[in-house]
Amino acid sequence: MKDPWRIAMICVTLGLAIALWQAVIYRPPVAGNLMTDAQIAEDASGEMTLPQMQRARFQPTTLPVTLGYTPSAFWFRLSIAPPEDGSPALLSVGLPHLDDVRLYRQDAAGHWQESRSGDLIPYNQRSWKSPRLAFVMAHMEHAETVYLRISTSGSVGINVAAQPLGPALADDLRYTLFHALFLGLIVTSIVLSVTFLFYSHDLIFLNFMVSQSFILAGLVTLHGYASVFLPDQSTSSATTLVGILSGVTGIIFHLHLMKRFQPLRVLFVIGCAFACFEFIAVPLALFSDARIALGLHASVMAAFLPFLGLMAWTARVPASMSLWSLRAIYSALVVSASVWILPQLGIVQPNWMTLNGGVLHGVINFGLILSLLAYLTMRDRRAAEQSMLAMAQLQTERAIQNQSFAAQQNLTWMLAHEVGTSLSVIRMTVAKESMTPRSKSRIDRAITGLDSVIRHCLDADRIQSGHWQISPTRIDLRQILDQVIRQQDLPRLALDRSSVTQAPIDGDPDLVRLILTHVIENAVKYSPAESLITVAIVKSTGPEGFDISVINRHLPGAAPDAHRVFTKFYRDDRVLATSGSGLGLFIVREIVEALRGTVAFHVADGNVTVRIWLQNSTRSSS
CATH class of the missing domain: 3.30.565.10 (Histidine kinase-like ATPase, C-terminal domain)
Structure with missing residues (x-):
């Protein structure tokens, strides 16, 4: 707690570095790309067989492509060249959050063989053991045409790429390292929120901790890591449910935070309505159609994130940070959300950022909470310093009052003693019938002493009054x-x-x-x-x-x-x-x-x- 700004700056810099690496440097598999052509066709019923789709009309497509939230199955016809070194090729498909992925490839006898992967297939039953969904294509002697069938309850961007096995393994390592760094960042934010919850007892940190925990779980399942931890089980339902719950807890956190800044009341009420609609997706995912639940979840989040920016710009009272800081962070959040909202709405083609849109969104969230933590900590530090200063002033005033009280007591005691003693001497001497020289001398000394005390008191008064x-x-x-x-x-x-x-x-x-x-x-x-x-x-x-x-x-x-x-x-x-x-x-x-x-x-x-x-x-x- 000694220097929260330093901790915040280090963590934000790390987060932005990861986001920059993901946005500028990191790309999905492209090294040694073996794919020479890609075409797509839609099976609206989701029940067509390979012979039927071979007679269907395919359209040329560019990758990645936006798919999902419909009962349709999408077929890709891909032309893949063999690796020059004779090694196997790896056909990868992303995001991993895909229910059922099937590869159709001809064997040496010309028969079409089916291989399956996807979230519905347990990790131990997949041919390629990796969080990423992929198929190994061995014994390629010449260019081949293969069919790839994808059905999914919900997804925004899907990318397909073919690589020689060596570059694919290296890219797989980079993919894992990237997500390890980012997930570590999320874990750090959770630890910080727990620490500051204990320190400040502010429930906003509990809310953020719950929200980030679900975001962490959602990313773990979305990118296929849950299947590694549960190798004998399908993770499709868990991915759907955790993704929706991360949206529910995220909306609640942002509304809880935004309430402190007092945006327009009508906007806040609409924001609460978004939370209600998002929560409706939970029972839909559990008891009805996951596709409808995910579609509702995507629509609510697509509308709510820009709405958050509107609430930030109508906020009227600075609370946990300045209004300009709030507006800057939420504006960045809206911009980051657009990389997957716009492709989802069909306005623009998906890009590499679309495939990992939650990453940048999480970095902005992390920057938001760190700014909040740093602001609250610095505010508490200033309050503590002001309290210490006020306490020191009170102690000084108390010391002065004690000194004044002691001085008054000493003055009262001194006057009572001196005046009383002198008057007693005079009274005893005067009471005698005869006044001897010794008696006169005693009276004279008593009067002189009393006069001296009075003069001293007057001199002290003149000194303190500046006269x-x-x-x-x-x-x-x-x-x-x-x-x-x-x-x-x-x-x-x-x-x-x-x-x-x-x-x-x-x-x-x-x-x-x-x-x-x-x-x-x-x-x-x-x-x-x-x-x-x-x-x-x-x-x-x-x-x-x-x-x-x-x-x-x-x-x-x-x-x-x-x-x-x-x-x-x-x-x-x-x-x-x-x-x-x-x-x-x-x-x-x-x-x-x-x-x-x-x-x-x-x-x-x-x-x-x-x-x-x-x-x-x-x-x-x-």
Whole structure:
């Protein structure tokens, strides 16, 4: 199922190659043709004897010739020259779907000897053991005139040829090879239809499988292969019945398929009437006259196939393929059918394609179903890809919603914790009768913490709403860093001696001060008490600018999650009792990116490093 178009193209190419070979290269026996003259006469009663027919009037004829669907017997008077190498000659007659074929040839004493073949004669009783009907003419010393009597319930084109035995055997091999390839193609289409039925559960493939199975059985019997498998039985009735059933199932399949494309309703109703007439031929073949049944079958198929083309051109809704594909395939089907319909109607003489008209018809059918299979498979693949894309989008939206929900939960929890803690401190302190300096300090810290949380929330809101206004001016990054360090007033916070003395850049002083404050406060809060915190500012070795590094020891236990520290409301579980919003590094990252800088968080050897790079010039942005 991975590449149905490739499978379809390979199979269609093979089918068309076989059809081309049959139409252009392959011909019925002509190599070393020994027939010098052919004449035909009709026995309308079907009961005349050889002496009576010898006195009848024969007319010159060209081969092949259209015969059948009448009670008449047809007699050929043939003049055959002996092979030059002295080998026997082989007189072949086709198609094999002929009820009774008799050869009358004089022996050395001048007596006429009768040899019989045909579908009514079991394979083991024929003189020539082959799916093709033929007679061996041995001991030919001079040109002979022979009579060939043919009676058949139904046939379109009949060909008669005489060859030396060697070329005839070679042609017999080519004949068998050709049909083996084509029958293999039909088997392939059946296997594909079963596979796609299992894959798609579409009943059109079941319908096609049944139709192709009967076509396969019909071709096997029509071309004489059933007699090989049943050597002791007559195959005439089986050939008749299977041929009619292949027409019934074929009409049902085409109507089932055509219904999806919504042709004109009146045409579809007429098509259903064709199916009914074709089905009537089944009981006629079983219980009445096979000739009438086959004649009805041929007439229905001759009218129905062009009618299919008309339905295709009036189809209004593309379904299992595009309308133009449908029309092209059914137009080709009508053209292929004309090679045996027109001779059957007596409009044109039969030709070599008439003898194997079902072959090209089957190839077109095969191309039709392969196009259908490929279309449905590609449609299912596109639907699967769209479903996968929609599923991915739903998963992305779900992840975003989960993140938003988690952020809202974290915000609610943080506000409840921070506001509740600060109010509790204030309430407990105010409840006391006397206000000591220590109490005032506790109130001041609670209010400061609460104010910090509120400011952080407002800063985060301004970032997400895009209300930041950057006002770049010439500033000294080192000078601002010194101010932030002095404001912290912590002995364990030190500036690295390798730091530059001046770091001039174009930046917003308030925003730069804000990100430095957040980074240093984060280092103080998330490091053990009394541990050293080192701040360094150096000239960048890469793009023009300055690198600011803040290094501290992380708290005992697992290191912070470097992949989450810049997300909103992320806080280490070990400092949940400490006042904080979980927004500090989120604000840092957003402001640094707005200043067209970079920020990174690294953990190694028990140390946490936050490194910020700011470029020398910053363009205004919001």
